[in-house]
Amino acid sequence: xxxxxxxxxxxxxxxxxxxxxxxxxxxxxxxxxxxxxxxxxxxxxxxxxxxxxxxxxxxxxxxxxxxxxxxxxxxxxxxxxxxxxxxxxxxxxxxxxxxxxxxxxxxxxxxxxxxxxxxxxxxxxxxxxxxxxxx
Numbered sequence: 001x002x003x004x005x006x007x008x009x010x011x012x013x014x015x016x017x018x019x020x021x022x023x024x025x026x027x028x029x030x031x032x033x034x035x036x037x038x039x040x041x042x043x044x045x046x047x048x049x050x051x052x053x054x055x056x057x058x059x060x061x062x063x064x065x066x067x068x069x070x071x072x073x074x075x076x077x078x079x080x081x082x083x084x085x086x087x088x089x090x091x092x093x094x095x096x097x098x099x100x101x102x103x104x105x106x107x108x109x110x111x112x113x114x115x116x117x118x119x120x121x122x123x124x125x126x127x128x129x130x131x132x133x134x135x
Contacts (some may be wrong), residue, residue, distance in 0.1 A: 087093050098104040105111045 088097075095104075095106070099106060103111075
């Protein structure tokens with residue numbers, strides 16, 4: 001074989017296959033673009049995870065504030081109910097409450113109940129229907 005027919009030392013084959021020489025700028029693979037794309041993907045993914053985490057933290061803070069308000073409100077109600085429970089341990093207070101709320105009568109008192117009165121003669125008069133003629 002001669003050199004011009006594709007032997008080992010053929011420069012024509014070396015140029016086509018790239019064996020034995022460095023590729024030129026036009027032939028190089030764009031490794032920098034792939035690295036930049038990979039770094040950008042990692043940054044975007046990290047921001048997405050962090051952003052979703054931040055939104056979740058803010059939602060949890062709002063929820064926590066709402067629950068804290070409810071706890072304070074319930075504590076105030078519990079204090080009021082505890083005071084009422086202390087008051088109801090006193091028999092005099094129970095009697096006053098029964099008298100005031102339910103109209104119960106203390107010993108020695110007289111109870112009077114006012115009944116509705118009989119209808120007045122004026123309310124018994126039958127009125128003619130509207131538009132009727134009277135004779």
